[in-house]
Amino acid sequence: MTVYLLKRLAIALITLVLASMVVFAVLEIIPGDPARLMLGLNASADQVELLRNQMGLNAPLALRYLHWAGGLLSLDFGRSYTYSVPVIDLVRERVVVSLPLALIALALSTIIAIPVGLFSAGRHGRAGDTIAMGAAQLGVAVPNFWFALMLIYLFAVWLRLVPSGGFPGWSAGVWPALKSLILPAIALALPQAAILARVTRSALIEVLNEDYIRTARAKGLPFRAVLWRHALRNAMIPVLTILGLQFAFLLAGTIIIENVFYLPGLGRLVFQAITQRDLIVVESVVMLLVAAVIAVNLLVDLSYAVVDPRLRSRQ
Amino acid sequence: MTLRFDIPEENFADILVKAFTNRSFLTGFAITIVVAAVAIVSFFWTPFDVTRLIIADKTQAPSPAHWFGTDHFGRDILSMIMVGARNSIAVALVAVGIGMGVGVPLGAFAAARGGIVDEAVMRLNDLVFAFPALLSAIMITAIFGPGALNAIIAIGIFNIPVFARVARAGTLAIWPREFILAARAAGKGKTLITLEHVLPNIVTLLLVQGTIQFALGILAEAGLSYVGLGTQPPMPSWGRMLFDAQTRMVAAPWMAIFPGMAIVVTVLGLNLLGDGIADILDPKSRRQR
Numbered sequence: 001m002t003v004y005l006l007k008r009l010a011i012a013l014i015t016l017v018l019a020s021m022v023v024f025a026v027l028e029i030i031p032g033d034p035a036r037l038m039l040g041l042n043a044s045a046d047q048v049e050l051l052r053n054q055m056g057l058n059a060p061l062a063l064r065y066l067h068w069a070g071g072l073l074s075l076d077f078g079r080s081y082t083y084s085v086p087v088i089d090l091v092r093e094r095v096v097v098s099l100p101l102a103l104i105a106l107a108l109s110t111i112i113a114i115p116v117g118l119f120s121a122g123r124h125g126r127a128g129d130t131i132a133m134g135a136a137q138l139g140v141a142v143p144n145f146w147f148a149l150m151l152i153y154l155f156a157v158w159l160r161l162v163p164s165g166g167f168p169g170w171s172a173g174v175w176p177a178l179k180s181l182i183l184p185a186i187a188l189a190l191p192q193a194a195i196l197a198r199v200t201r202s203a204l205i206e207v208l209n210e211d212y213i214r215t216a217r218a219k220g221l222p223f224r225a226v227l228w229r230h231a232l233r234n235a236m237i238p239v240l241t242i243l244g245l246q247f248a249f250l251l252a253g254t255i256i257i258e259n260v261f262y263l264p265g266l267g268r269l270v271f272q273a274i275t276q277r278d279l280i281v282v283e284s285v286v287m288l289l290v291a292a293v294i295a296v297n298l299l300v301d302l303s304y305a306v307v308d309p310r311l312r313s314r315q
Numbered sequence: 316m317t318l319r320f321d322i323p324e325e326n327f328a329d330i331l332v333k334a335f336t337n338r339s340f341l342t343g344f345a346i347t348i349v350v351a352a353v354a355i356v357s358f359f360w361t362p363f364d365v366t367r368l369i370i371a372d373k374t375q376a377p378s379p380a381h382w383f384g385t386d387h388f389g390r391d392i393l394s395m396i397m398v399g400a401r402n403s404i405a406v407a408l409v410a411v412g413i414g415m416g417v418g419v420p421l422g423a424f425a426a427a428r429g430g431i432v433d434e435a436v437m438r439l440n441d442l443v444f445a446f447p448a449l450l451s452a453i454m455i456t457a458i459f460g461p462g463a464l465n466a467i468i469a470i471g472i473f474n475i476p477v478f479a480r481v482a483r484a485g486t487l488a489i490w491p492r493e494f495i496l497a498a499r500a501a502g503k504g505k506t507l508i509t510l511e512h513v514l515p516n517i518v519t520l521l522l523v524q525g526t527i528q529f530a531l532g533i534l535a536e537a538g539l540s541y542v543g544l545g546t547q548p549p550m551p552s553w554g555r556m557l558f559d560a561q562t563r564m565v566a567a568p569w570m571a572i573f574p575g576m577a578i579v580v581t582v583l584g585l586n587l588l589g590d591g592i593a594d595i596l597d598p599k600s601r602r603q604r
Contacts (some may be wrong), residue, residue, distance in 0.1 A: 015438070018438075019445050023454075027458075029458065055456055067457070137583065137586060137587065138579070140460075140584035141536050141582035141586060143538060143575065145541050145557065146575035147572075149560070149571050150571070150575070152564065153564050248447050251447065252448070252449040271453075274453065274456070286446075286450055293445050293446075
């Protein structure tokens, strides 16, 4: 067990280091001089050279990487070229929008998907199952940003229940802030819920064929109890795997959804940074998201052991 | 001679019968054929010319002349959807090609070699997986600029580890079989065995994954074009049409409704097709029936 945990941890760390190298290398090969960009076209070559020295751009590649990576560890990402403020401040402002959005969407998706999966698996092959899975099949095919547009049209333009976009900030109160996150969260969650419901169903159906399920039924447990207590727990491994992948997808997915709803989150920050060629911001946010994905995958790996005691005893 | 142990007791006719009684396959197949046909027809004929802007006809509601209405430049939405199908299919198809072309040899090679090579390939996979597709697409477009070609590369790169995993898993399952042992006893090398005996046996797995990635590619292209990083105007693309529609939702909702439905129908068709193929060819689901 300890060996398993240590191995997963080592893999996660190696992936993280490699990913940071990739991100660093990618932004190294982008044409354009940040110093020149900050000073504008009228700056003299001497001024640019001075700034390059100040920014440490003339140091050897390996040294610059170490400096950058070391900064990441202490949450010092450097300063934004366009805003001239520390990147971490920009990130801190935006993450309070993106993270709650992704978490709400994940929670919504799970709350919808698990019961639908249980419902379908319990009625395997019958009309209820066919209808639920037909709906799921449709849900998988819907692009979330189009679904978002339809939601805006229905709930914001027609029914005027929620704002069609923008974010008042958490300082305006929890409810108004939450209200502007509802539609984006639904738009993100439903297509994900459709995938998760399908996975839950097929994992459950697989488990329901096992001998211990027959034993549980034979000793007189009602089907519902067997489904919830025995089958669901044993079907959790594939469900958790997909949940982990979905969290990664949701974090990245907020990039598009934030654009639909004009939410001032990390996604919009990255977008503006790309158009303004503020590469240090792009670099930092990408690195943060990748680190989050790796961390979530590690958590999923560890949670296998919690969910499935058999894995714990195995070496 | 190629041994096909995966589907030994069935001949082609049996599979065909099964295909034509499988609802999921039939529906998916029909939708896919229609979408492909629409894309091909758009090369020769569309109801209206999508390159001509007729401002006098702008944002017209659906009518007998313009079934799906017109956009803010007076272009016929139906015609644009037809041409957009071409674009979506091309991007997704090439992206799947890149994913298969690089991923399958990588996965099969890793499984055949095992040991340190396998470990290295799998860690490389983890690395690519750590970058959500959209994120890598954004990075790539940040370097090389937006455009259909860069969208293809971005989606293609994301497809590589997916196919590598499928090919590796499939190869690992085939490698301990007797006919591989026989081939090795006959003195064949690993490359030859992979080509002659392993690949034909994992083709169905790859086909199923291919349709899924094709559908995902269409969604990804639409997403990238929607945020302006994919296909550039004036080439019509479904994602770009939705971007144009967003600010005109109140006045011209049809501009958003129909391109979105085109995406949904296409992706739905491909997913049903993939499910159907898996159903027909998967021995496991056969046993359950």
